[in-house]
Amino acid sequence: MPNLKDLKNRISSVKSTRKITKAMQMVAAAKLRRAQDAAEAARPYAERFNAVLGSLAAGAGQSEGAPRLLAGTGSDQVQLLVVMTAERGLCGGFNSSIVKLARTRIKALQADGKTVKILTVGKKGREQLRRDFSDLMVGHIDMSEVKRLGYSNAQDIASDVLARFDAGEYDVATIFYARFVNVVTQVPTALQVVPASFEAAETPEDVAPYDYEPSEEAILADLLPRGVATQIFAALLENAASEQGARQSAMDNATRNAGEMIDDLTIQFNRTRQAVITNELIEIISGAEAL
Numbered sequence: 001m002p003n004l005k006d007l008k009n010r011i012s013s014v015k016s017t018r019k020i021t022k023a024m025q026m027v028a029a030a031k032l033r034r035a036q037d038a039a040e041a042a043r044p045y046a047e048r049f050n051a052v053l054g055s056l057a058a059g060a061g062q063s064e065g066a067p068r069l070l071a072g073t074g075s076d077q078v079q080l081l082v083v084m085t086a087e088r089g090l091c092g093g094f095n096s097s098i099v100k101l102a103r104t105r106i107k108a109l110q111a112d113g114k115t116v117k118i119l120t121v122g123k124k125g126r127e128q129l130r131r132d133f134s135d136l137m138v139g140h141i142d143m144s145e146v147k148r149l150g151y152s153n154a155q156d157i158a159s160d161v162l163a164r165f166d167a168g169e170y171d172v173a174t175i176f177y178a179r180f181v182n183v184v185t186q187v188p189t190a191l192q193v194v195p196a197s198f199e200a201a202e203t204p205e206d207v208a209p210y211d212y213e214p215s216e217e218a219i220l221a222d223l224l225p226r227g228v229a230t231q232i233f234a235a236l237l238e239n240a241a242s243e244q245g246a247r248q249s250a251m252d253n254a255t256r257n258a259g260e261m262i263d264d265l266t267i268q269f270n271r272t273r274q275a276v277i278t279n280e281l282i283e284i285i286s287g288a289e290a291l
Contacts, residue, residue, distance in 0.1 A: 072195035085125030154233030
């Protein structure tokens with residue numbers, strides 16, 4: 001049985017931990033509000049932008065002059081997986097769920113005889129994937145110095161991905177991130193960005209078709225790189241909101257668990273102290289009777 005001093009020190013330690021987890025929960029809640037607003041504000045723009053590109057792609061995708069970024073290389077042998085996670089931990093299963101989805105895709109592609117390359121965004125994803133797939137990793141983008149996400153961060157990632165495509169390093173690129181639903185739900189998602197894949201917007205038959213100037217191919221050649229950057233930016237915003245939501249939930253659970261542990265330790269401390277007092281009284285009474 002632990003002595004009173006050990007129990008008292010342990011109670012004090014758990015109380016200090018609870019203060020830290022409570023503070024982290026409050027900080028995550030404040031950051032979550034901003035991140036959620038940014039992610040939700042970006043969704044309509046990204047959806048509309050993709051719809052416009054989808055309409056263009058429907059007309060130009062099958063032509064001989066279609067941009068290579070839309071038509072692809074004609075093969076899917078070499079796959080680039082862009083795994084986007086957080087730079088920090090203490091956010092529950094947020095990072096692990098994204099990495100788990102990426103691991104499943106890697107094993108499935110390898111089973112089909114495909115060549116897999118991995119580009120990581122965020123330290124936690126790199127640390128987990130490096131254990132088993134270090135030989136497949138071709139690059140890493142550090143986001144630790146980023147204080148506030150901006151479109152320029154997505155452009156940097158998109159530039160890296162597109163430069164590798166132009167150099168012929170891969171045929172298909174897929175990004176992995178967590179789509180934010182609410183504080184307790186973040187859905188790991190895989191989205192193909194190269195070659196670009198869009199769903200054309202549905203338009204009534206009686207609506208006159210648009211005439212594009214310059215040609216649809218020329219417009220696509222200019223918009224497709226922006227479309228890739230837009231998809232990556234939306235994924236980064238979704239990831240940021242998911243990370244803070246997962247961290248808030250994890251710290252809330254940790255705070256409640258610490259409170260329960262303090263209650264249990266306090267009961268154990270009181271019982272141990274009562275036993276010590278009882279033993280001392282028995283010794284005093286026994287000594288008095290002996291005299």
